[in-house]
Amino acid sequence: MSTRAVLRFVSWTSHPDRREDAPPVMHQMVCRTIGCPDRESEPDPDFEVVRDWSMKHSGRHPAHREFLETIVRPWRNDPPEGVVPA
Template sequence: MSTPARGTFRFVNWTLRPDRDDDAPPVTYAFRCLTLTGNDTECEARSEPSTDPTEPQTWAFGHLREHPEHTSYAEVIERPWVMWREGPA
């Protein structure tokens, strides 16, 4: 019969925070069209992500010009977060 391995456990506190480090990915913004089509599905049109929040807004106005009945949009923001170890619990 073997003896179970013995070990030491170290508990630490973790915090989830926005990643603002110099090497963090940038915050990006996009818009997607929420307007329902004839078969009750969303339009699925979407702007390209941009670090400038006004670029997707400009896309939304262009999409509206092409499709005057498409008046509902959602902003999609991607913000990097990181887990940060703070030390012993």
Template sequence: MSAHAVIRYADWMISPETAPEAPAIVHELQCTTCRSSSEANEDFETVRNWAFQHVGRHPSHTAYREIIHRFWRATLVR
């Protein structure tokens, strides 16, 4: 068996996926005090409401990390 490889320099561009069938951006918030986190959701308001409820139950938990799942596509530049 033989292997054949072609290696060459190429320019690539990476950008957010814009195809109509691309998954939506998904948001999540994580409390940096206790590491509890919201469910991942396409609707940021749902995630934000989780943070309001969390800080309401735990008034000293005031800092949050946003986790965003955004889909990207690499494209060969010709």
């Protein structure tokens, strides 16, 4: 009895997942001021919501002017069309 395997190398693609049922892209702002008590916005799919949060935050704390934007984007890896992964 012998075992045989057929291996085939194919090029997969990696891309943002834009399928209808994919999770939404989420944005969040983080204040870079050390010791800031309310330093993170809530994550939101609408960038304008988190940008507005950063503007209001700077209005409450005029010295807080630097932020980091965090983006969570769903990605997907797919084999070439017609190739069924084992």
